[in-house]
Amino acid sequence: GQQVMQIPQYQHVQEGEDFTTYCNSSTTLSNIQWYKQRPGGHPVFLIQLVKSGEVKKQKRLTFQFGEAKKNSSLHITATQTTDVGTYFCAGGSGTYKYIFGTGTRLKVLA
Amino acid sequence: NAGVTQTPKFQVLKTGQSMTLQCAQDMNHNSMYWYRQDPGMGLRLIYYSASEGTTDKGEVPNGYNVSRLNKREFSLRLESAAPSQTSVYFCASNENRGTQYFGPGTRLLVL
Numbered sequence A: 001g002q003q004v005m006q007i008p009q010y011q012h013v014q015e016g017e018d019f020t021t022y023c024n025s026s027t028t029l030s031n032i033q034w035y036k037q038r039p040g041g042h043p044v045f046l047i048q049l050v051k052s053g054e055v056k057k058q059k060r061l062t063f064q065f066g067e068a069k070k071n072s073s074l075h076i077t078a079t080q081t082t083d084v085g086t087y088f089c090a091g092g093s094g095t096y097k098y099i100f101g102t103g104t105r106l107k108v109l110a
Numbered sequence B: 001n002a003g004v005t006q007t008p009k010f011q012v013l014k015t016g017q018s019m020t021l022q023c024a025q026d027m028n029h030n031s032m033y034w035y036r037q038d039p040g041m042g043l044r045l046i047y048y049s050a051s052e053g054t055t056d057k058g059e060v061p062n063g064y065n066v067s068r069l070n071k072r073e074f075s076l077r078l079e080s081a082a083p084s085q086t087s088v089y090f091c092a093s094n095e096n097r098g099t100q101y102f103g104p105g106t107r108l109l110v111l
Helices: none
Strands: A004-007 A010-014 A019-025 A031-037 A044-049 A055-058 A061-065 A071-076 A085-092 A098-100 A104-109 B004-007 B010-013 B019-025 B031-037 B043-049 B064-068 B074-078 B087-094 B106-110
Touching: A004 A085, A010 A019, A019 A085, A019 A104, A031 A071, A044 A055, A044 A061, A071 A085, A098 B043, B004 B087, B019 B031, B019 B087, B019 B106, B031 B064, B031 B074, B043 B064, B043 B074, B074 B087
Parallel strands: A010 A104, B010 B106
Antiparallel strands: A004 A019, A019 A071, A031 A044, A031 A085, A055 A061, A061 A071, A085 A098, A085 A104, B004 B019, B019 B074, B031 B043, B031 B087, B064 B074, B087 B106
């Protein structure tokens, strides 16, 4: 079945450093979503990418969808303590099901 | 506008007991989902309902049953709880396979 892997599993950065998490699917995706989950909280939607090679920006966050629609990345520029949490990608296959990646837990050291 | 609500927030069960987790959404979404999240792991899909009157299995359906009671409500039932079902359970809803809105979660401990 479809699998979605994320790396790294954990990342500790100094405040102000950049951060990137990568998402890889075993199958071609129709779309990909990204979520952020704060400690003790629930996942909150960040963005959805649909087109091959698509790049979207939200302030300090840059999201990319690979040309083959099997991988994606989230890059945060100049991290802040408010960026702490776990970032998940969720791959859509064109059905109603989404398969979530294993997540990358980000810790920002002030 | 409460979004997605879940009850209860916390529950402790003994092995073999049964319980139903409730989920309701007020966004008029067609699709609803149940996920479980184990410590340090991602979310795994248990069951989903693409629209009122339909339900389908996700990645980890064994040991669970669901009911789409109406467009607003989607319940998850554990018939005979096992320690392996200790987890945090999230309900979510969306429209047209778009943004998933999650509830606050139910933390379940099975002894």
